[in-house]
Amino acid sequence: MPNLTALVTLLAVLLYAFLGLQVVRARARSGIKAPAMVGDPAFERTVRVQANTLEWMPIFLPALWLAAIYVNDSTAAAIGVVWIAGRAIYARDYAEAADKRERGFTVQGLAAAALWVVALVGILKALLQAM
Amino acid sequence: MPNLTALVTLLAVLLYAFLGLQVVRARARSGIKAPAMVGDPAFERTVRVQANTLEWMPIFLPALWLAAIYVNDSTAAAIGVVWIAGRAIYARDYAEAADKRERGFTVQGLAAAALWVVALVGILKALLQAM
C-alpha cells in the first residue's frame, strides 16, 4: 500500500476540515445566520477559501492516488505535501484580502497539475505494457 | 476487498443523490429559477443540507476507505452507517428549521472523526512495520 500517500491524504483532509471550522467561526463572528452564505466580506472570503478547497479535492485526490498507484508512493506524497502547503498559504492570504489569493493558488494548482501529469504517464505506460 | 465498506459507500452516495433531488423539488416548489440559489428560506435550507453533505464527502470517503484498508472492513462499515444515520437526521431536522441542525451534524462529525483516527492509527502502524 502507498503508506506515505495515505498519510498525506489524512493531512489534506485535516486541513480541509480545519477550513470548514473557520467558516463556522467566521459565521459566529459576523452574526450571519444559517442558511445565509453572504452579507459580510470577511465571512464570504472564509466561505470561498473552504469552497475553493472543496472544489479542488476531486482534482487533487484522484490525481494523487493514481500517481501513487501507477508511479510511486513517495513521488506522489512529496507533491501532495506541496499541494497542502499551497492550500495553507492560499487560506491565510485570502483571509486577509481577496487580491492576495493568487500565490498560494498557483502553488497548489501547479502541484495538482504535476500529479495529473505523473498519473497520466504512469497509466499510459501501463496501457502500453498490457498491449 | 472490503465488501461491506463498498456497500456502505453506495448507500452514502444514494442518500447524497436523494438530497440533490430534494433541491430540484424545493426549487420547483419555491418557483426560484436556475441559476439563482437564494430567495426562499425553505429552498435555501434544502440547498445547504445538500451542500454541507457535499462538503463532508471528501472527509468521509477518504477516511472511510483508509480505515477499511488499513484497519478492517467491518469497523469502517459500521462507523460509516453511523455517519449516514447522522446525515439523514441532519437533513430532516435542517429542513424543518436551521437551528435544529446541530444534533445530526454532531453525530456525523463524530463518526467522520472516528474514521479519521482509526485510519491514522492503521497507517502509522503500517509505516512503523515497514521501517
Place this chain on the structure above:
Amino acid sequence: MPNLTALVTLLAVLLYAFLGLQVVRARARSGIKAPAMVGDPAFERTVRVQANTLEWMPIFLPALWLAAIYVNDSTAAAIGVVWIAGRAIYARDYAEAADKRERGFTVQGLAAAALWVVALVGILKALLQAM
C-alpha cells in the same frame, strides 16, 4: 489495475478542471470581484455548471471505481465516457441558457445511475460468494 477506468478518471478530472477555468474567465469578463459569486446571469450560469459538476463528482467517482473493481474495467470506463460526454453537453447548453440544461444533465444522470447499479450488483455478488 483497471487501466481504462484510471484513464477515464483523468479525463473527467480534466473536463472538471476546464469548467473551473471557465469560471475564472467568466468572472474576468463580468467584472464581478471575488468573493462575490452573483451579480451577472452569464457568470452565475458558468458558476452553476462548475458547481453542479462538482456536486456529481462524489456520485460519479465512487460508482465508477466500484463498478470497475467489482465488475470490470472496460464496462466502467465505457459508461464513464458517456458521463463525460453528458457533462460536456450540459456545460455547453447551460452556458447558452438555463432552460437548455436538461438534455446533458439527463445523459450524465443515467450514466451515473448505471454505474451505481453495476457496482451494486457486483458488490452483492461478492458478499454472497463470501458467505
